[in-house]
Amino acid sequence: MKISEIARMAGVSSAAVSRYINGGSISEEKKQRIKKVIEETGYVPNPTARSLRQQRTDGIGVIVPKFNSDSVSNLIEGVSTVLSKSGYLAIFGNAENDEKRELEYMRLMQETRFAGILLMGTVFTAKHIAFFRESKMPIVVCGQNHPSVTCVYHDDKGAAKEITRYMIEKGRRKLAYIGAIERDISVGINRREGVEEAMSEAQLDPSALVRAQVFFAVDDGYKGMNDILDGGYVPDGVICATDTLAVGAIKALQERGYKVPGDISVAGIGGGFAGTIITPALTTVKLFHRECGERGARLLLSMIEQQREKPDQKLPTTHTMFGYSLIERESV
Amino acid sequence: MKISEIARMAGVSSAAVSRYINGGSISEEKKQRIKKVIEETGYVPNPTARSLRQQRTDGIGVIVPKFNSDSVSNLIEGVSTVLSKSGYLAIFGNAENDEKRELEYMRLMQETRFAGILLMGTVFTAKHIAFFRESKMPIVVCGQNHPSVTCVYHDDKGAAKEITRYMIEKGRRKLAYIGAIERDISVGINRREGVEEAMSEAQLDPSALVRAQVFFAVDDGYKGMNDILDGGYVPDGVICATDTLAVGAIKALQERGYKVPGDISVAGIGGGFAGTIITPALTTVKLFHRECGERGARLLLSMIEQQREKPDQKLPTTHTMFGYSLIERESV
DNA sequence: GAATATTTTGTAATCGATTTCATTAACTAT
DNA sequence: ATAGTTAATGAAATCGATTACAAAATATTC
Numbered sequence: 156m157k158i159s160e161i162a163r164m165a166g167v168s169s170a171a172v173s174r175y176i177n178g179g180s181i182s183e184e185k186k187q188r189i190k191k192v193i194e195e196t197g198y199v200p201n202p203t204a205r206s207l208r209q210q211r212t213d214g215i216g217v218i219v220p221k222f223n224s225d226s227v228s229n230l231i232e233g234v235s236t237v238l239s240k241s242g243y244l245a246i247f248g249n250a251e252n253d254e255k256r257e258l259e260y261m262r263l264m265q266e267t268r269f270a271g272i273l274l275m276g277t278v279f280t281a282k283h284i285a286f287f288r289e290s291k292m293p294i295v296v297c298g299q300n301h302p303s304v305t306c307v308y309h310d311d312k313g314a315a316k317e318i319t320r321y322m323i324e325k326g327r328r329k330l331a332y333i334g335a336i337e338r339d340i341s342v343g344i345n346r347r348e349g350v351e352e353a354m355s356e357a358q359l360d361p362s363a364l365v366r367a368q369v370f371f372a373v374d375d376g377y378k379g380m381n382d383i384l385d386g387g388y389v390p391d392g393v394i395c396a397t398d399t400l401a402v403g404a405i406k407a408l409q410e411r412g413y414k415v416p417g418d419i420s421v422a423g424i425g426g427g428f429a430g431t432i433i434t435p436a437l438t439t440v441k442l443f444h445r446e447c448g449e450r451g452a453r454l455l456l457s458m459i460e461q462q463r464e465k466p467d468q469k470l471p472t473t474h475t476m477f478g479y480s481l482i483e484r485e486s487v
Numbered sequence: 488m489k490i491s492e493i494a495r496m497a498g499v500s501s502a503a504v505s506r507y508i509n510g511g512s513i514s515e516e517k518k519q520r521i522k523k524v525i526e527e528t529g530y531v532p533n534p535t536a537r538s539l540r541q542q543r544t545d546g547i548g549v550i551v552p553k554f555n556s557d558s559v560s561n562l563i564e565g566v567s568t569v570l571s572k573s574g575y576l577a578i579f580g581n582a583e584n585d586e587k588r589e590l591e592y593m594r595l596m597q598e599t600r601f602a603g604i605l606l607m608g609t610v611f612t613a614k615h616i617a618f619f620r621e622s623k624m625p626i627v628v629c630g631q632n633h634p635s636v637t638c639v640y641h642d643d644k645g646a647a648k649e650i651t652r653y654m655i656e657k658g659r660r661k662l663a664y665i666g667a668i669e670r671d672i673s674v675g676i677n678r679r680e681g682v683e684e685a686m687s688e689a690q691l692d693p694s695a696l697v698r699a700q701v702f703f704a705v706d707d708g709y710k711g712m713n714d715i716l717d718g719g720y721v722p723d724g725v726i727c728a729t730d731t732l733a734v735g736a737i738k739a740l741q742e743r744g745y746k747v748p749g750d751i752s753v754a755g756i757g758g759g760f761a762g763t764i765i766t767p768a769l770t771t772v773k774l775f776h777r778e779c780g781e782r783g784a785r786l787l788l789s790m791i792e793q794q795r796e797k798p799d800q801k802l803p804t805t806h807t808m809f810g811y812s813l814i815e816r817e818s819v
Numbered sequence: 820g821a822a823t824a825t826t827t828t829g830t831a832a833t834c835g836a837t838t839t840c841a842t843t844a845a846c847t848a849t
Numbered sequence: 850a851t852a853g854t855t856a857a858t859g860a861a862a863t864c865g866a867t868t869a870c871a872a873a874a875t876a877t878t879c
Contacts, residue, residue, distance in 0.1 A: 199598055200836065202836095203600075204836035204864090223561050229555050246546075249567040
């Protein structure tokens with residue numbers, strides 16, 4: 156079923172049908188006739204033809220570093236609930252934790268003239284920044300913050316500070332920190348700085364903090380904890396950059412016969428699923444991944460609208476920070 | 488940059504350029520000229536225009552019931568690694584555990600003339616079956632089995648049988664089963680039947696099995712276990728239809744002061760992440776979600792190829808069953 | 820070397836919508 | 850009543866590729 160067919164059936168030109176659909180001026184009488192035919196036939200305009208003519212698609216690209224992670228899948232869940240109600244189609248790209256693939260996807264999505272890009276960022280290279288600067292596409296980044304692009308992110312430093320403060324309050328003063336790779340600003344650097352700041356404020360010397368720097372898996376937390384202990388340092392409190400790392404750290408401690416939190420407290424950051432099922436239940440700081448995805452998607456949608464109204468104009472960047480919320484459980 | 492521009496620069500017609508790209512007959516000399524120009528300009532054909540003319544898109548629809556679940560996100564991971572190497576674009580649709588939305592997506596994807604559909608099925612209604620029967624699109628279902636459509640699924644009954652047999656071997660004879668809603672054939676019915684069969688084969692009366700039927704979340708397993716105990720039945724072994732349910736069941740037991748596995752053994756089915764981090768570590772049967780997604784994607788790709796060669800022909804359905812693998816840990 | 824088959828080529832049609840443009844019809848204001 | 854707006858209309862152009870078709874160039878056969 157195509158538009159010319161509908162036009163024939165309604166006894167009008169295809170231009171009239173197009174105007175009916177897209178809201179051009181048209182007489183009430185024809186409007187009714189066209190409406191009737193469209194309802195009877197269940198006609199839907201061919202999106203490909205429309206895209207070709209209008210020089211844009213109704214696709215929104217969502218680039219994620221991987222799928223099988225708690226925080227990412229909640230973020231996606233949030234994004235997809237918003238987009239599925241919007242008339243746009245979400246196209247997900249799995250960057251496989253590789254910045255180069257991220258860039259490839261961004262370029263592909265720009266070439267394909269997607270309506271916008273939502274990037275769940277990990278590491279920003281100079282090429283990323285250049286892309287943000289040069290591209291006129293609506294782009295939103297979730298989870299990182301950078302002045303060159305619109306971002307929705309968490310107060311990572313604040314969250315880390317909060318959980319550290321809490322641990323110090325609970326009487327732990329000999330701290331260790333298992334952090335993530337520092338090419339990731341949000342998780343790698345900001346959270347560490349939060350820990351250090353909280354220590355300073357409590358008159359503890361942050362340079363005395365023993366740190367391990369690892370990746371993001373349970374095994375990495377496990378290894379990080381063991382490295383610290385093997386180094387001869389036995390803390391009484393361990394902060395981990397993510398809940399997943401904390402799970403690994405607790406496992407390492409328990410294997411060595413330490414009681415958590417009796418001998419050593421452990422805290423995470425994230426508030427994901429894993430922390431709710433381990434023993435002891437993980438004390439952590441909740442971050443709002445799902446909400447972050449929702450907000451990011453909504454923001455992108457409004458940027459796309461804005462651009463529709465004034466094309467060719469570089470969109471201003473905005474920066475939205477989400478807070479956090481301490482979850483007291485059993486591991487501290 | 489468009490094809491006519493390339494043609495002008497290479498001093499040929501745009502038909503020649505198109506033939507160069509799509510492999511038509513063309514002289515070696517022009518081939519070189521065109522190649523050079525394309526390389527210099529980095530020209531890529533406009534996919535929208537191509538789709539319009541060829542009456543098909545390079546999109547593959549992937550419909551999932553939700554994103555934030557371990558099994559689903561591994562499946563997606565598998566699917567996306569295969570598709571991202573294929574030249575096709577994966578478009579994910581979140582059906583939000585709603586069969587109606589599943590159908591809506593299927594219809595939308597058919598209208599949009601996607602190259603194929605990969606459905607991570609939950610419940611099949613009569614409308615699903617009708618769609619499978621009538622549609623000429625390449626469709627692959629992951630996780631369920633039905634004769635009317637090509638499926639890649641697990642031996643759910645076998646897996647359930649295996650873990651039950653194992654539990655009986657370990658001396659547990661007073662069993663309970665926490666199962667999932669039975670509108671889901673694979674997880675709801677087949678797994679329960681596997682448990683019952685294993686009991687019969689061990690001369691245990693399956694009708695004596697106490698069952699709870701719940702949804703898929705941790706809390707559902709928790710509730711299911713409590714319901715069984717509140718009914719006055721204290722089993723010595725509990726089989727759960729999924730690992731997630733097992734996590735909830737163990738939590739309920741521990742809260743009531745039972746030792747797992749000392750007093751009561753608990754086993755799951757799935758082999759996901761959750762079972763590796765709880766205490767005691769979950770004894771379970773591994774299912775190959777990631778591999779299932781990979782296989783499903785590859786199969787769909789080959790079906791799409793087949794259809795390219797002989798269009799208008801209904802594709803034959805195939806049925807691929809994956810096995811399982813017992814994981815002995817601590818909960819039995 | 821003529822007749823025939825095959826390959827190469829460009830022109831123009833095509834996919835299905837939207838949009839420009841020129842024209843006509845219907846109002847408003849004077 | 851007339852000039853000047855504004856709204857409604859359909860024919861035709863357009864988006865950027867692929868492809869049917871016919872013509873031209875080349876290769877093959879006898």
